[in-house]
Amino acid sequence: MQTVDLQEMGLRGVNAALHAQADDTNQTAWTIENAKGAHAIACGLDAPIEVTVKGSTGYYCGGMNQQATIKIDGSAGPGTGENMMSGKIVIEGDASQYLGATAHGGMIVVKGNASSRCGISMKGVNIVVQGNIGHMSAFMGQSGNLVVCGDAGDALGDSCYEARFFVRGSVKSLGADCEKKEMRSEHLTLLQGLLDEAGIDADPKDFTRYGSARNLYNFDVDNAAAY
Amino acid sequence: MCGIVGLFLKDKSLEPELGKMLTSMLITMTDRGPDSAGIAIYGDESKGSSKMTVQSDAPDLEFSGLDSALADALGGAVSMQVISTHAVLSIPAGSFEKARQTLSEVRPNVRIMSRGDTLEIYKEVGLPKDVAARFDVSSMSGTHGIGHTRMATESAVTTMGAHPFNTGDDQCLVHNGSLSNHNSLRRKLRREGIHIETENDTEVGAAYLTWKMREGATLGEALESALDDLDGFFTFLVGTKDGFGVVRDPIACKPAVMAETDRYVAFGSEYRALVDLPGIETARVWEPEPATVYFWSHNTLPTNTEKAA
DSSP: OEEEEHHHHOHHHHHHHHHTOOTTOSOOEEEEEOOTTOSSTTTTOBSSOEEEEESOOOTTTTTTOBSOEEEEESOBOTTTTTTOOSSEEEESSOBOSSTTTTOOSSEEEESSOBOTTTTTTOEEEEEEESSOBOTTTTTTOOEEEEEESSOBOSSBTTTOOSOEEEESSOBSOBOTTEEEEOOOHHHHHHHHHHHHHHTOOOOGGGOEEEEEOOOSSSOOGGGGGGO | OEEEEEEEESSGGGGGGHHHHHHHHHHHGGGGOOSEEEEEEEOOOOTTEEEEEEEOSSHHHHSTTHHHHHHHHHTSOOEEEEETTEEEEEEETTOHHHHHHHHHHHOTTOEEEEEESSEEEEEEESOHHHHHHHTTGGGOOOSEEEEEEEOOSSSOOSTTTSSOEEEETTEEEEEEEEESSHHHHHHHHHHTTOOOOSSOHHHHHHHHHHHHHHTTOOHHHHHHHHHHHOOEEEEEEEEOSSEEEEEEOSSOOSOOEEEEOSSEEEEESSGGGGTTSTTGGGSEEEOOOTTOOEEEETTSOOOSSOBOO
């Protein structure tokens, strides 16, 4: 176990030490102390290591992550896991706005609530939120799954493509071209797998699926006057 | 981008520490706004008099004899405490309009920063740490206070473009964001007879609240209607004699974090601004909801839940 103090070592020092880990590193477990809401903690990692951040984080923690598992023992600031490619981020507290924006792969788990624009333009990431999510979540979501055990705010899935949304609670409103969909057996299996991976005990049958109505894919000539 | 900090104390024993705590929070927000900084502090009240904080770029010249000039015109005792480019004038209660008129005649270059029974506003161009040191903010005590670090987008980097803006007796506003309809709104408000000094968007937001309250709205109602009438991005923190309020536009892309313990309610643009507060590890930390008015007041019993004004 490697323990580093962010205030003593500085952000660049900590991130450089994490970046220096190769695929076959023996230093697989790291703890970062004194996070104090700093920005860009554990950004751009590319090794199969486990990093635990003690305390809450600021902007962009775990951004561009590949392979690494990052656990935040606190709440996470805006843009956490932005453009993540693979690996896992687990947030014990709440997550601020645009969690997992444009992320291509891996999984993000939030034990508390996630704020607005959760999963905006998601491109393959799986996001599982135990609490609620804010407005405009999964705006322009292209691929991947957003699972919400609580409620979703206004305009869920506005202008979405092929991302899937599973919500157990209420949805305040659906965004443009997002609709309620049938929950078939393959979706129940998929959702059970996501919940298991996230370590959350919930029954897939309690969730409703939402996704693209696919009406915005092609230009409708009746809308010509709108431009 | 700008940084906002605010602190509302429930525990009286923290009051001597207010300036120190706010200074630390303000300096942490330097990255969000290095071009100017300001602070509104709600301090002592003395019966029969009210405060007027003024600013001058040539304080030695302009403040000399200002207290006696005002005392003559107002026909009552006026005392003055000069702090760097600012001076806090204690004037007879109810004499503000006459004081403003007199000031414009005897010292036309002196600008009014704030007026009220307990409010003092200090703001200048420069790094937050330098601005805080210039006014020795860390030595100030009070019941609550608001600070702002500015990164200008809509108007020039000047003292008058810095925040907080005074909106009325003991009222002030700080803003993170940018208003897009401030030009048309400024014309409308000027037609209504509201005094607007600069081309700054936030000053229009402040003037809008002043106008609404002049028309009979409470601060809470004025903030509610601001959600309809102001176009653009904003996280506002407003101070009153009794407390402070928070409102964010419906899109809410400008960040806001709040923390509450049984000793204080704190506001920060980022969690980073709050990390040195006592007991932050166990505080209730959350983000205020979009398009929702929150208010905390010394006039009601402290509660663990926020309430709309």
